Amino acid sequence: MSSDSPQSIIALAGIRYRWRPNAPVVLDVEQLDIAPGERLFIRGPSGSGKTTLLGIMGGVLTPGSGHVHLAGSDLATLSAAARDRLRANEIGFVFQMFNLIPYLSVLDNVLLPCRFSRKRSERAAADREPAAEARRLLARLGLSEAALLTRDVAELSMGQQQRVAVARALIGRPGIVIADEPTSALDVDSRDEFLELLQEECTASGAALLFVSHDVSLAHHFDRTLDMRMLNRALDGEADSS
């Protein structure tokens, strides 16, 4: 599969990244392709460069060399503003915890991407009003009570918060959902339930899922598993030198 394959939602090729010009390389990825709708598990302990990897995929960090294609566009050819716009259009993020803006209601949190991305707002509105789409997604994630939607997000349980974050990541059908340790704050029962919901909804909306976690026991839920220590050649060099 070539790095600029139109089939890939994300394609990385020859990526090398350092924080400062003379600092050591912290991320060195020869190739990584994620196909549309693919479910990929990346196993990465902290310090393995996964935050850097996600930053590069999101166009927030610019690699010193190599190419990043997101939904067919070469990020290197885009302005910072255009990269931000593309990220907003094509990626839904779910973080480890406290994903929500504390001063917005559940509904407003879910609708946030629609406020910054016209494309997602349009896609969310393709069938119904964005707010109705947000309610549909929340209902599918088991958050259907009307009272919940206007409640202060701080009053939600951690599991509920993470499901709201998934609804937000999925609204407006981005090409890929990137989930960074989204289950680490959940107990085992709600973790499995959450994983199932996440998978179901990604499938339903046609989004690829990139799931990053240090917990290898989750890997069997996914189509493909990569280990950060294999993916990031900068870690080998570090191991050699130490």
Next chain:
Amino acid sequence: MTALMHLAARSLWNRRFTAGLALLSITISVALLIGVEKVRTEARSSFTQTVAGTDLIVGARSGSIQLLLYSVFRIGDATANVSWESYQRITSHPMVAWAIPLSLGDSHRGYRVVGTTNSYFERLRYGGNRSLELAAGTWFEDLFEATLGAEVARSLGYDIGDEITLAHGTGSHSFVDHDDMPFTISGILAPTGTPVDQSIHVSLEAIEAIHLGWQSGIPIPGQEVSPEDARSQELTPRSITAFLLGLESRAAVFQIQRAINAYPDEALSAILPGVALQQLWNLVGIAENALLVVAAFVVLAGLAGMVTMLLASLSERRREMAILRSVGARPVHVFGLLTAESTLLGITGAVAGFALVYGAMALGAPLAQASFGIHLTPSAPSVRELTLLGMVIAGAALAGAVPAWRAYRLSLADGLSIRT
């Protein structure tokens, strides 16, 4: 942009306690700024209204501001008097339409007594072209009758027919009284919002009568005169303190003024009230500007408080910024969010401060009228006030650039990584 304003409003509401404190300091500082400006313009218009109809003010030679202050505003005292002969000669000039003599120097419980004639009641104009009106009773006719200004009657609780005694000098506690010659209140004037409200009016002859048997400002023992005796004596005044002139034609003002200033028999000054007021404003302007500068610095302090609040909130908001970035906000949006917050605080504070001043004015108008004789008219905000408001809001937006820039830098450096 509306999305950012919405976010900013929700974010501020979420931190409503600290944001409220910042808002309070802006509100108070704006109220102070607008209040200073308001008092300045109101005092000026009140003063200007008081001297509206008079063409010239004549008194013993002195500075024009001093003459204006003691003759019209009853502030301070005259250095010397004008002889009755000079008054007679000047007012007989063919260009003189009317004259109001003023004889000052006595008081009643802190309120100035004005010895004058009927022309005071008939000719004095205030607030555009309004003449004095009686709320009750009549203008004094008898030698021992007095007509009170509205405020004197109100605050001392006097009514028609009450008796008062005058005190020599102008302090509120005088040791030398004219208690041998009581006055009966014949009338009470309607409120005017001018020093008339705080004056007690009697005839020139009455002033002469109560000083019978006095020399150099003190009663001579053994020469006390009873009211009955006074009536039979010659009471033509020997001198008055000052007088107001109305001319047949305004064009003659400078001619008459020159003639009076060059009056050969006595050192006199004739002033144009408008010009003297302007000189007064130039003098007072320094203090007014100092007040405005102080108020401006208080506004700066208020804005600095807001910047401190926003800056302090940034460290706990880095997560929020990263989340916003992840859903597609650009660093410029983060900048915009912080600026929107400061602008919202600025607008709210400015409007609240403004409302505070106007509300206080509406509530306090009767008090200001009563205590200071300043007539506060409910008026539309002046261009200058709106300019000041605009400057405060622009200042708030500008001050917001400081935390906004920091948030911008932080969100560029943090990217999507959530730091707390």
